[in-house]
Amino acid sequence: MSLSGAWYLGLAAVVFSIGALGLLVRRNVLVMFMCVELMLNAANLTFVTFSRMLDDIGGQALVFFTLVVAAAEVVVGLGIVVAIFRRRRNATADDFHIMRG
Amino acid sequence: MVTPLLAATTVDALTFAVAAAIVLSGAIGVVVARNPVHSALMLVMTLFGVAVLFVEQQANFLAAVQVIVYAGAIVVLFLFVIMFLGVDREESLEKEPLRAQRPLAVGLMALGLAGLLLMGFGAHWAVGARSVAGASQGQSGGDVAALGRSVFTTYLFAFEVTSALLVIAVVGAVVLARRPGGVLGAGETDPEAEPFDPDADIEAEAAGDIEAEAAGEEVSS
Numbered sequence: 001m002s003l004s005g006a007w008y009l010g011l012a013a014v015v016f017s018i019g020a021l022g023l024l025v026r027r028n029v030l031v032m033f034m035c036v037e038l039m040l041n042a043a044n045l046t047f048v049t050f051s052r053m054l055d056d057i058g059g060q061a062l063v064f065f066t067l068v069v070a071a072a073e074v075v076v077g078l079g080i081v082v083a084i085f086r087r088r089r090n091a092t093a094d095d096f097h098i099m100r101g
Numbered sequence: 102m103v104t105p106l107l108a109a110t111t112v113d114a115l116t117f118a119v120a121a122a123i124v125l126s127g128a129i130g131v132v133v134a135r136n137p138v139h140s141a142l143m144l145v146m147t148l149f150g151v152a153v154l155f156v157e158q159q160a161n162f163l164a165a166v167q168v169i170v171y172a173g174a175i176v177v178l179f180l181f182v183i184m185f186l187g188v189d190r191e192e193s194l195e196k197e198p199l200r201a202q203r204p205l206a207v208g209l210m211a212l213g214l215a216g217l218l219l220m221g222f223g224a225h226w227a228v229g230a231r232s233v234a235g236a237s238q239g240q241s242g243g244d245v246a247a248l249g250r251s252v253f254t255t256y257l258f259a260f261e262v263t264s265a266l267l268v269i270a271v272v273g274a275v276v277l278a279r280r281p282g283g284v285l286g287a288g289e290t291d292p293e294a295e296p297f298d299p300d301a302d303i304e305a306e307a308a309g310d311i312e313a314e315a316a317g318e319e320v321s322s
Binding site for chain 1: 113114117121124125128129131132134137140141144147148151154155157158159160162163166167170171174175178179182183185186202203205206207209210213214217218222231232233234235236237238244247248250251252255256259260263266267269270271273274275276277278280
């Protein structure tokens with residue numbers, strides 16, 4: 001028998017907070033993307049934990065879809081980074097003001 | 102919250118402790134590493150730890166997918182872009198243009214974490230019915246069969262929409278990353294306008310020689 005779900009949920013909360021902190025503090029866009037991945041993983045861990053606690057496969061199915069959306073998000077995000085880098089020779093969040101409409 | 106830990110078997114508690122330590126140190130490493138390559142490697146560590154936690158909770162298929170898709174594909178994509186753009190130089194974390202940003206971010210994080218933990222441990226949970234979308238445990242074929250049944254029956258429409266999303270993402274990435282063919286404005290640089298080609302000069306000279314010879318032949322004749 002595994003541990004109580006509360007331990008997993010607490011760990012997920014901490015990882016999510018670290019990811020949010022990194023997203024707010026770091027200026028390198030690629031590292032900011034990695035912090036988004038951390039937050040997505042914390043959410044995935046929460047889904048799987050609730051899936052076990054409630055004996056419901058729906059949580060695991062949602063994690064499956066989250067993985068797909070995360071992959072699509074990374075592909076498009078890195079495409080934008082490459083396109084911006086081509087013009088600015090830099091990849092910090094400050095350089096993204098050229099996307100202002 | 103000590104009682105549940107003692108109620109579980111020692112092996113489970115130990116596995117959770119080790120995996121949690123790996124996940125947390127990896128997560129902190131992603132944030133504090135100066136070099137983006139180190140951040141990516143720390144991210145791999147975190148993803149492996151999360152995969153271990155998935156296995157702990159009988160989500161074996163998702164653990165495999167986590168390692169293959171996340172640690173395999175997504176992090177490799179990150180590393181590829183880091184190397185491709187050459188931004189793997191170290192970033193000084195001491196310099197901060199916005200002075201209030203860092204304390205504000207730490208404060209926000211502490212507030213959010215306190216709220217989450219209070220919600221998790223302090224409040225009384227109200228959860229809905231169990232096994233609404235089908236039971237995850239005790240199924241024939243294990244979690245793979247249960248997940249497959251769920252995805253291809255209950256969530257079939259979402260699954261199909263997902264394929265459309267992937268196609269759109271691929272097309273979008275190609276459009277974004279392809280070389281701009283339009284006219285560049287003043288002050289803009291296109292680093293790929295003249296790609297470095299060591300053979301270009303030699304070829305141009307050779308072509309010039311041939312043309313000169315041809316011209317010389319015409320003159321002489």
